[in-house]
Amino acid sequence: MDFNRVKLPREIHSGPGVIKETGSICKDLKLSGRVLIASGPRTMKVGGEKVISSLQEHDFDVETIIIDTPSTEAVEAVQDRMKNMSAVLGVGGGKVIDVAKMAATQSGSHSVSVPTAASHDGVSSPRASIKNEGGSISLKTEPPMGVIADTQIISQAPFRLMASGCGDIISNYTAVLDWKLAHRLLNEDFSDSASALSLVTAEMLIKSAGDIKEGLIESAAIVVKALISSGMAISIAGNSRPASGAEHKFSHALDIIAPKPALHGEQCGVGTIMMMYLHGGDWEFIRETLKTIKAPVNARELGIEPEYIIKALTQAHTIRKERYTILGDRGLTEAAATKLARKTGVID
Ligand SMILES: [Zn+2]
Numbered sequence: 548m549d550f551n552r553v554k555l556p557r558e559i560h561s562g563p564g565v566i567k568e569t570g571s572i573c574k575d576l577k578l579s580g581r582v583l584i585a586s587g588p589r590t591m592k593v594g595g596e597k598v599i600s601s602l603q604e605h606d607f608d609v610e611t612i613i614i615d616t617p618s619t620e621a622v623e624a625v626q627d628r629m630k631n632m633s634a635v636l637g638v639g640g641g642k643v644i645d646v647a648k649m650a651a652t653q654s655g656s657h658s659v660s661v662p663t664a665a666s667h668d669g670v671s672s673p674r675a676s677i678k679n680e681g682g683s684i685s686l687k688t689e690p691p692m693g694v695i696a697d698t699q700i701i702s703q704a705p706f707r708l709m710a711s712g713c714g715d716i717i718s719n720y721t722a723v724l725d726w727k728l729a730h731r732l733l734n735e736d737f738s739d740s741a742s743a744l745s746l747v748t749a750e751m752l753i754k755s756a757g758d759i760k761e762g763l764i765e766s767a768a769i770v771v772k773a774l775i776s777s778g779m780a781i782s783i784a785g786n787s788r789p790a791s792g793a794e795h796k797f798s799h800a801l802d803i804i805a806p807k808p809a810l811h812g813e814q815c816g817v818g819t820i821m822m823m824y825l826h827g828g829d830w831e832f833i834r835e836t837l838k839t840i841k842a843p844v845n846a847r848e849l850g851i852e853p854e855y856i857i858k859a860l861t862q863a864h865t866i867r868k869e870r871y872t873i874l875g876d877r878g879l880t881e882a883a884a885t886k887l888a889r890k891t892g893v894i895d
Contacts, residue, residue, distance in 0.1 A: 581607070
């Protein structure tokens with residue numbers, strides 16, 4: 548008999564100034580003694596220092612490590628430092644949080660996510676994207692034990708990051724369509740609750756699209772909530788199907804092919820426009836929503852040459868082959884990819 552197991556974060560806190568509660572939240576999580584703070588060079592100043600002082604006020608013994616790239620070496624470095632520590636707190640953007648989750652998982656310890664930006668759904672999800680020689684790979688991790696999302700800090704991050712986070716959430720639409728397709732064609736396991744949560748999350752974000760503006764705490768709250776729910780949908784499904792389909796394959800292909808890729812969620816947003824077209828859905832609505840949020844909707848806004856868009860479209864099906872999507876097993880021909888990108892206004 549197959550048992551279903553869902554692992555979720557234990558405590559999720561969000562709101563303006565909540566970062567100052569880190570120490571007491573960590574006490575509630577039954578953490579004590581030594582903890583490691585993994586942060587980026589910039590995010591250490593923005594969030595790390597507040598986390599440290601709150602932890603010290605609660606008698607934690609705090610050590611720090613600065614992460615530049617989310618590489619396997621960074622994961623190992625964090626693991627080395629984590630010996631005899633009760634947890635690692637990832638304070639920063641998606642990269643730092645991913646490294647913290649991975650290191651905690653591999654050392655059988657705990658992680659706490661303290662995002663300083665709302666750029667993708669890795670904040671609470673049980674997955675991490677880690678760089679090795681072959682590029683970036685998405686790996687399974689334990690979910691973070693706690694999430695502490697300070698909407699004041701997140702609202703002050705560059706707006707491009709938040710718009711990118713919205714693109715990552717909007718991609719739930721095509722991800723769920725791809726999942727349903729794989730369920731119908733290949734009898735792949737499908738979860739009604741995970742897909743419903745994923746879609747409701749995207750719908751709520753779309754309804755609030757007009758309220759997502761630069762520098763507003765309320766906007767940060769909307770996006771953070773959606774990113775956390777998206778991560779929950781991934782936890783419930785036990786895989787990233789509710790939030791990652793052909794549009795993510797397109798984004799991963801761009802990461803490999805384009806000399807200067809754009810942000811993950813920005814690429815996924817543009818991918819969603821095109822994959823929705825292939826699914827025969829309302830792609831124009833997806834494009835309008837992204838425009839309202841001021842997220843990129845075409846190659847020029849992504850800062851990527853049209854030739855790489857076409858190449859990524861023709862190669863997207865080769866990424867993570869076992870995940871069946873609207874791209875099928877053979878993918879798009881160059882002529883079909885060009886037509887698709889032109890028709891949806893992604894290239895001229
Ligand atoms: Zn994503």
